[in-house]
Amino acid sequence: MTDGVGIDWNEVWKECYEENMQCRNRRECASIWESREKARDFLNQSRENSHRIRHVISSLPVEPGSRILDIGAGPGTLAIPLAGIAAHVTAVEPAAGMAEMMAEYAEEKGVSNLKIVGKRWEEIDPATDLDGKYDIVVASYSLGMPDIRTAIEMMCKASSKWVYLFWFAGTTSWEQAMVDLWPKLHGKEYNRGPKADILFNVLYSMGIFPNIETSKMEQVRKFPDLEAALDEFREEYQITSLEQEELLRKYLTTIFSQNGNCFQHSGMTTRIKLWWEVDGCQ
Numbered sequence: 001m002t003d004g005v006g007i008d009w010n011e012v013w014k015e016c017y018e019e020n021m022q023c024r025n026r027r028e029c030a031s032i033w034e035s036r037e038k039a040r041d042f043l044n045q046s047r048e049n050s051h052r053i054r055h056v057i058s059s060l061p062v063e064p065g066s067r068i069l070d071i072g073a074g075p076g077t078l079a080i081p082l083a084g085i086a087a088h089v090t091a092v093e094p095a096a097g098m099a100e101m102m103a104e105y106a107e108e109k110g111v112s113n114l115k116i117v118g119k120r121w122e123e124i125d126p127a128t129d130l131d132g133k134y135d136i137v138v139a140s141y142s143l144g145m146p147d148i149r150t151a152i153e154m155m156c157k158a159s160s161k162w163v164y165l166f167w168f169a170g171t172t173s174w175e176q177a178m179v180d181l182w183p184k185l186h187g188k189e190y191n192r193g194p195k196a197d198i199l200f201n202v203l204y205s206m207g208i209f210p211n212i213e214t215s216k217m218e219q220v221r222k223f224p225d226l227e228a229a230l231d232e233f234r235e236e237y238q239i240t241s242l243e244q245e246e247l248l249r250k251y252l253t254t255i256f257s258q259n260g261n262c263f264q265h266s267g268m269t270t271r272i273k274l275w276w277e278v279d280g281c282q
Helices: 009-023 029-033 036-048 050-059 079-083 096-109 148-158 173-186 196-205 226-236 242-255
Strands: 067-071 088-092 114-117 134-140 159-169 211-223 257-259 262-277
Touching: 009 148, 009 196, 036 096, 050 079, 050 211, 050 262, 067 079, 079 088, 079 096, 079 114, 096 114, 134 148, 148 159, 148 196, 159 196, 173 211, 173 242, 173 262, 196 262, 211 226, 226 242, 226 262
Parallel strands: 067 088, 067 134, 088 114, 134 159
Antiparallel strands: 159 262, 211 262, 257 262
């Protein structure tokens, strides 16, 4: 991981990313969201945690004439509201389920100034997929990219002014559950993905010295009952036996609580905003 002078932080990021994917038996992050049903659930959960959306949007210097590039746009939780206040939004989203849900969401809100590009960011051809340069390039909790340095270089080239990245610091509330339960389920530790410390060092090694802001936010997951939560988490926790399911059931009863007609879990997660003008990466 060293080049004789120092640490290759891009390689550190890549190793953490790949270890996390292997631990979860995933090819890539986007593969989780191919299902239309999962995309709808994600949109509903995002609406339950709308403070995150408000936080990101209020952080961006959006004006009526702004042109925005939203990378890893999901079901449009940011892209649709941003399209309501900006001149144009291009949303890059590789997962078919997410892209379909975003198109429906845009139609529901009467949004017509949105372009959806159904590709991974790494596969984007700026000449054919993008519409010139953008005033703001944003990737909001969507940095599931193994070669983060190349991804950031592409973001800089696509921007005429600002790049904004939102990511996590430390163990997230949902990762903590996996850290607690994974050894009992699978006989090995859970490998967490790369966090903001590595991201900052990648940027620093590129000669980018970003502004940084830290905040703590509550993340809430709600289900109508315990069985609905089990249905959701079986795949996520790779449950393949009755013994594993019983372990998961017992664990969920310790972290979930009854709140009226809902069965919910809440936890605090530290989130990091990093942003800079593109002069910092030219």
